[in-house]
Amino acid sequence: MSLIKSWVETANTPDTDFPLNNLPYGAFLSEEGEAHCGVAIGDMILDVTALEEAGILQIEDEDEVFFFGDWTDFMALGPKVWAAFRTEVTALLADGNEDAEGLVPFMVPQVGTQMLMPFAVSEYTDFYASKHHATNVGTMFRGPENALPPNWLSMPIGYNGRASSVVVSGTPVRRPWGQLKGPNDDLPRFAPCARFDLELEMGAIVGQPSDGPVTVQKADEMIFGYVLLNDWSARDIQAWEYQPLGPFQSKATATTISPWIVPKAALEPFRTTTPDRERPLLDYLKEPAPMLYDIELEVGLAPEGKAETVISRTNYAAMYYSSAQQLAHHTTSGCPMRVGDLLGSGTISGPEKHQRGALLELSWGGKEPVTLDTGETRTFLEDGDTLTLRGAAKGDGFRVGFGECTGQVLPALDDPFGGAK
Numbered sequence: 001m002s003l004i005k006s007w008v009e010t011a012n013t014p015d016t017d018f019p020l021n022n023l024p025y026g027a028f029l030s031e032e033g034e035a036h037c038g039v040a041i042g043d044m045i046l047d048v049t050a051l052e053e054a055g056i057l058q059i060e061d062e063d064e065v066f067f068f069g070d071w072t073d074f075m076a077l078g079p080k081v082w083a084a085f086r087t088e089v090t091a092l093l094a095d096g097n098e099d100a101e102g103l104v105p106f107m108v109p110q111v112g113t114q115m116l117m118p119f120a121v122s123e124y125t126d127f128y129a130s131k132h133h134a135t136n137v138g139t140m141f142r143g144p145e146n147a148l149p150p151n152w153l154s155m156p157i158g159y160n161g162r163a164s165s166v167v168v169s170g171t172p173v174r175r176p177w178g179q180l181k182g183p184n185d186d187l188p189r190f191a192p193c194a195r196f197d198l199e200l201e202m203g204a205i206v207g208q209p210s211d212g213p214v215t216v217q218k219a220d221e222m223i224f225g226y227v228l229l230n231d232w233s234a235r236d237i238q239a240w241e242y243q244p245l246g247p248f249q250s251k252a253t254a255t256t257i258s259p260w261i262v263p264k265a266a267l268e269p270f271r272t273t274t275p276d277r278e279r280p281l282l283d284y285l286k287e288p289a290p291m292l293y294d295i296e297l298e299v300g301l302a303p304e305g306k307a308e309t310v311i312s313r314t315n316y317a318a319m320y321y322s323s324a325q326q327l328a329h330h331t332t333s334g335c336p337m338r339v340g341d342l343l344g345s346g347t348i349s350g351p352e353k354h355q356r357g358a359l360l361e362l363s364w365g366g367k368e369p370v371t372l373d374t375g376e377t378r379t380f381l382e383d384g385d386t387l388t389l390r391g392a393a394k395g396d397g398f399r400v401g402f403g404e405c406t407g408q409v410l411p412a413l414d415d416p417f418g419g420a421k
């Protein structure tokens with residue numbers, strides 16, 4: 001597949017995340033201080049809310065789909081509307097559109113524009129679907145004999161996370177306090193997390209509701225698009241709290257998503273199959289078609305005021321389960337899914353050391369510090385560090401990218417209970 005040309009010149013360069021082939025959905029703060037829906041094209045944003053208000057764009061016979069500057073109402077309208085809208089916006093922005101000049105007043109530069117949450121997260125579930133990640137973490141937490149739990153090759157393991165702490169890229173994240181326990185102490189103490197970490201993930205956004213179990217095929221059709229996702233993790237809190245019910249406060253501080261939802265339609269040319277099954281899956285989990293994507297990913301770490309080092313490079317195609325399989329499994333109990341449900345893929349790690357998607361693995365539990373280009377080392381995140389996830393599917397002379405998923409670590413509060421005893 002090759003580049004589709006736009007009259008927006010910056011959309012035709014090979015290094016932009018946002019060629020006409022992409023057209024991802026975001027929300028931004030307009031000049032008037034209102035939330036608007038926008039579509040990224042090159043280094044610009046097409047102001048969809050303003051286009052709707054001007055009567056240039058209309059979604060079927062609906063009014064004010066984009067009025068609130070949030071894509072949730074649009075998602076709820078379903079795949080036929082998603083496809084028709086994409087066709088219409090493609091025509092507006094395509095090279096040769098004779099009405100291009102009339103659209104110029106609806107273009108906003110991305111530089112200097114504040115991005116907002118593009119949809120209301122109704123629920124958030126996080127999975128654990130990279131075999132390399134699960135094996136590495138299991139080896140550190142339980143030893144090599146019990147690294148991969150016995151259920152792991154049969155089902156996508158997940159837990160119900162917090163929608164309330166999902167934030168958009170650029171939002172600072174404060175180091176949490178929690179119960180910590182050393183290897184030999186009898187009693188835990190309440191202290192700032194000393195092992196604060198990132199997790200490189202993809203987030204799948206559910207755009208259609210379900211009531212009862214759905215097939216993997218149906219689950220794939222329900223997915224609206226994908227974002228990059230950083231599941232900030234407090235490893236010392238996690239190690240003490242996770243048995244027997246899984247992570248709780250260690251994962252509840254914040255989850256950062258990239259501001260642009262890349263539509264599933266833009267990723268179609270990059271579909272790929274999950275790796276070979278090491279144990280046959282039950283029928284309800286079998287993929288009827290390729291449902292992973294070939295998306296190159298990287299993590300950058302910049303100490304405060306200093307240059308960034310890329311500490312990890314991997315690919316989404318390394319995952320053992322696709323988001324469609326995870327979503328299908330999620331519904332088996334009859335659990336209803338809602339418009340705006342967010343599914344974290346789980347940390348994406350490849351087989352090589354430089355492909356690991358968390359500092360826990362990169363530093364092997366803190367034993368092997370990572371050296372940055374500045375000469376500093378890291379086992380876990382330090383205050384002031386800025387983490388940036390990037391990702392793109394690579395076509396012939398173009399890329400379908402996600403923009404940056406970034407956040408800076410703020411120091412822990414002096415005392416979260418203000419001296420109360």
Ligand code: CA
Pocket residue numbers: 126127199201231344346347
């Ligand atoms: Ca995670």
